[in-house]
Amino acid sequence: MTTDLPGWARAALAVAGGLCLWLALPDIDLYPLSVLGVALLGVAVWGARARGGFVLGLLAGWACFVPALSWSGIFVGRLPWFALATVEALYVAVMGAVLAAVQRPLIRAGRPLVASAAIPVGWVLQELVRGTVPFGGFPWARIAFSQADSPLVRWAALGGAPLITFAVAVVAVPLVLLVVTRSLPRTATVVAVATVAGAYLVPVPTEGEGTARIGMVQGDVPRAGLDFNAERRQVLDNHVVGTEQLAARTDDLDVVVWPENSSDIDPLRNVDAADQVQRALDAAGTPVLVGAILDEPAPAVSNASLYYQPGGGAPQRYVKQHPVPFAEYVPYRDFFRNFSDKVDLVRVGFARGEGPVAFTVDGADGSYSLVPTICFEVAYDGLMREAVRHADEQGDPSVLVVQTNNATFGYTAESEQQYAISRVRAVEHGRSVAHVSTVGVSGFVHPDGSSTPTTDLFTAAQPSAEVVTRSGLTVSDRLGPWVEIGCALALLGLAVTARRARPRQVVSDDEPRPLEPKGAPE
CATH class of the missing domain: 1.10.1760 (Arp2/3 complex 21 kDa subunit ARPC3)
Structure with missing residues (x-):
C-alpha cells in the first residue's frame, strides 16, 4: 500500500x-x-x-x-x-x-x-x-x-x-x-x-401548475468598479429606460424584475427617485420588483427588494438577511484597518432582514409567488431552504428570484460562478429561477437546471421568458x-x-516495566 x-x-x-x-x-x-x-x-x-x-x-x-x-x-x-x-x-x-x-x-x-x-x-x-x-x-x-x-x-x-x-x-x-x-x-x-x-x-421536474411571464431589466452602469454607482441617478434612469423598452416590445408580462442596487437612491424618501419608479410602473402596467438601498434603520441602511404594484400604495419589502462582512458591514473595523484601509470604503453598515418574504403576483395563468433573495444569499443552503418553505406555506406555486449586482467584479468569472449556483438551486428546490444582475450575467433557469441564453456583461438588456411555476417541497x-x-x-x-484500530503496546513479562511513582494508588 x-x-x-x-x-x-x-x-x-x-x-x-x-x-x-x-x-x-x-x-x-x-x-x-x-x-x-x-x-x-x-x-x-x-x-x-x-x-x-x-x-x-x-x-x-x-x-x-x-x-x-x-x-x-x-x-x-x-x-x-x-x-x-x-x-x-x-x-x-x-x-x-x-x-x-x-x-x-x-x-x-x-x-x-x-x-x-x-x-x-x-x-x-x-x-x-x-x-x-x-x-x-x-x-x-x-x-x-x-x-x-x-x-x-x-x-x-x-x-x-x-x-x-x-x-x-x-x-x-x-x-x-x-x-x-x-x-x-x-x-x-x-x-x-x-x-x-x-x-x-x-x-x-420540467412542468408545473402554471406559468409566469417575467421580464427582467439589466440596466448596466456608467463604469465598472467600486464606484459603479457614483452616478446613482444614471443607474436608476438606465433601469427606467430599460423597462420602457421592455414594455414597448412585450405587452403580456406579469411582472418586471430589477436587480440589486438598481435604485441606490432611496425611493421611499427621495421624491425624484419615487417619480422615476412610478414612470417605470406606468410604462410596464405590471408590478415591478426594485432592488433598492433604504436609508433605514438609522444609522444603518437596508439592502431591500421593493414590490411595487400599479394600483399605488406603499410597496411590500424584503430586506437582505445575510449582509456580506467586509462588503456591507465591517466587523472589528479598527483591527482590520491595520491590514487594509479599504475597510473604510464601507462607511455605513447594512441592517439584517428579519426573515423570508413571498410576494404575490396575479398572473395571467393564475396567482403565484415571487421569492426574492439578494446577491450572495443564493449561496447559503439554509437561507434558501427557509425561503422556499415559507413560500410553500402561502399555498401558491412560486418562482425564485435572485437580484444581484456584479459591477464591482468587472469582467471576471464571478458572475458565471453565481449564475451556476442559481442553476443548482433550481434543481434543489424544484423551482424556476429568475436571476437578474445590474451588469450581467442574467437569465432564466428552469426547474431541471437548464437555462435560457444569458446576457453579456456590461451590456444593457431586457430578457423575458415564460417559466413554469411550482409548489410543493423536494426531498431536500x-x-x-x-x-x-x-x-x-x-x-x-x-x-x-x-x-x-491503533496498535496497542504490549509489555512482555521479560521486559522491564516502568516504575510507578511512590504513593500511587493500588
Whole structure:
C-alpha cells in the first residue's frame, strides 16, 4: 500500500488537485476535473500524519481559491484577495489534518476501504463549516457549485448542494484506492458507478401548475468598479429606460424584475427617485420588483427588494438577511484597518432582514409567488431552504428570484460562478429561477437546471421568458441538512473505529516495566 510518497510528490499532487477543483468551476467549466481534484488530494494525504495533512490541504486550498476568487481583488487590491483565499484554504487544511488523523491508523491496520470513506465525509463537513463560520461563513467555490452541467447535479433534489459534493467525492474514491492499493476494490467501484447511474433516476421536474411571464431589466452602469454607482441617478434612469423598452416590445408580462442596487437612491424618501419608479410602473402596467438601498434603520441602511404594484400604495419589502462582512458591514473595523484601509470604503453598515418574504403576483395563468433573495444569499443552503418553505406555506406555486449586482467584479468569472449556483438551486428546490444582475450575467433557469441564453456583461438588456411555476417541497427541502448530520455521525464513527484500530503496546513479562511513582494508588 502506497503510504511512503516523498514530501515533494505529495505537495505536487495536492497543488494539482487544487488546480483541478478551480478548473471545474465556471467560467472554465471543466466539471469532470472536480473528481480528479478530490482524488489527487486524497492520494496526497493518504498515510500522512495530521501535520502533513494540514500543509497539503493548505496547498490544495491555495491552488484552488487564489485563482477562483481572483475577482475579489479586482478593485480592492491583492491583500484582501489573498487574505480571503487563505482563509478559505485553511478550511481545506483542517480537513486534510482530520483526514490524515482518521485514516492513518485505519491504513496501518489494513483497512483502506474504511479509511477511504473519510474522503466524502470530510469534504461535506469542510464545506459546511466554511459556509457557517466566522461571520456566517462564505460558501463560495464549493464542489457542488461546479456541477451545474453534470448529471450529478440531480442529487440536489434529494440532499441539496451537500449531496452533490458527497457524490463527487464518492466517485473519486476508487481512483484514490487504485493508486494507493494498486487494485480497484469492487465495493468502492460499484458504489461510484451507482452514484453516477443513480443520478439519472432522481426525478427532476420540467412542468408545473402554471406559468409566469417575467421580464427582467439589466440596466448596466456608467463604469465598472467600486464606484459603479457614483452616478446613482444614471443607474436608476438606465433601469427606467430599460423597462420602457421592455414594455414597448412585450405587452403580456406579469411582472418586471430589477436587480440589486438598481435604485441606490432611496425611493421611499427621495421624491425624484419615487417619480422615476412610478414612470417605470406606468410604462410596464405590471408590478415591478426594485432592488433598492433604504436609508433605514438609522444609522444603518437596508439592502431591500421593493414590490411595487400599479394600483399605488406603499410597496411590500424584503430586506437582505445575510449582509456580506467586509462588503456591507465591517466587523472589528479598527483591527482590520491595520491590514487594509479599504475597510473604510464601507462607511455605513447594512441592517439584517428579519426573515423570508413571498410576494404575490396575479398572473395571467393564475396567482403565484415571487421569492426574492439578494446577491450572495443564493449561496447559503439554509437561507434558501427557509425561503422556499415559507413560500410553500402561502399555498401558491412560486418562482425564485435572485437580484444581484456584479459591477464591482468587472469582467471576471464571478458572475458565471453565481449564475451556476442559481442553476443548482433550481434543481434543489424544484423551482424556476429568475436571476437578474445590474451588469450581467442574467437569465432564466428552469426547474431541471437548464437555462435560457444569458446576457453579456456590461451590456444593457431586457430578457423575458415564460417559466413554469411550482409548489410543493423536494426531498431536500423536507429533510433539511440530513446529509451534513449523517456525515458528522459517520466521521464520529470513523474516529472511534480508527482509535480502536491503533496498535496497542504490549509489555512482555521479560521486559522491564516502568516504575510507578511512590504513593500511587493500588
